[in-house]
Amino acid sequence: MKSVLEEYKCGKVRLVTMLEDSDDPVVKTVQPSFKTDRKWKVTEAIDEANECLKMKEVIGQTQTDRKGLGSSSVKWWSKTKGKEKRDMIIDEVRQKEDFKRIQKTVQQPQQGQWMNWDSGIERSLIWKDIWQMAPLRISSLIRSVYDLLPSNANLVRWGKKDDSTCPLCHSRRQTTEHVLSSCKVALPQGRYTWRHNKVLQELASVISTAKR
Template sequence: MVIDEVRQREDVRRIQKAVQQPQQGQWTNWDSAMQRSLTWKDIWQMAPLRISFLIRSVYDLLPSNANLVRWGKNDDPTCPLCHGRQTTEHVLSSCKVALSQGRYTWRHNRVLQELASVISTAKGQSNPPSPSFTIFTTECGARKWCGRSNTASNQRKGLLDGCDDWEVSADLPEWDKHPKVIRRTTLRPDIVIYSPSTQQVSMVELTVPYESRMEQAHTYKKENYLD
């Protein structure tokens, strides 16, 4: 109890200090971001440059032109592609030229490929062995994959249960086309899971936004598929 109390007080003190830092404290505005707990095993298995990038990007310490100007290392804060102000957020998700060149699309499709592969592997497994994957709906309406054991106390009905003819299509060049009921519209969901026998359709829409714009991105996706 003493350890928990000390840890809680230190967390409050750390957040209060971070809120007062306009640059390194930006992560305090990530209201919808899921908490990620890294173990020492996770850290040791990561490539050094990767863990360095993750930490420095969270605290906005990457050498963007805006930061280089702030540190007295450069005189020009503009982006060489679009000539906007080159911040970390700009490089990772806001540069219009990078968007038109497909740089963000490449990142999006790599994440989508992983999701589609996992769903395709899990389809048709009405009684999958433990551990397996099942889909639950999170508070923000996105789909979240969770491990599940087959014990009676931990049994929970998932989206893919009760049917063994699920077909999976993804909006990727190497994957099958979406079913006709989807292709009748001009919209192209990232992943479509459908069962011809039960006429059930589930759509998975993926977006890879900057952490401070997750709510806006989610709202945009919902409105885009409202009809």
């Protein structure tokens, strides 16, 4: 799911760079005024992106992931032009917006716990899917990611309750993780696999009926 603010900024950057790189000399010399937020100027964002791309070329290719050396190709600023250069500027603006989001997230110890997930499965959401979801489902999905569901541990943190103990096992704090996968009473009762088992029962019933 993409940020609306990020798409707004990239759209402005794309428009300005297309006018500046136009083959028409009249269009290229025109300097229209672009209405943006007072805290963000599109021309300043483009200049900053250009400087960052030039600096990256001076530094050279660096490794930022676990892939082997030479496994990815690099586009250099000085050797690109036209649409390819515009795309590099837009990607640089996106990276800056992503860095701002990460910077804000690491300052939130509760909502930013998702950054410590190593084995989490990424779920791709688009705005079309969100518009088709029920409001309560969207709320539950977002709050589960940021660990803001009304578990006993969170209710104690918010001053709504005095006891954070799990009402089933009475041995551990009832956090979101505990409710979803760690309760020693819910596990043997089959609560975690109940819906999955019900689906399998229906499939087994259909298959057995078809064999008769």
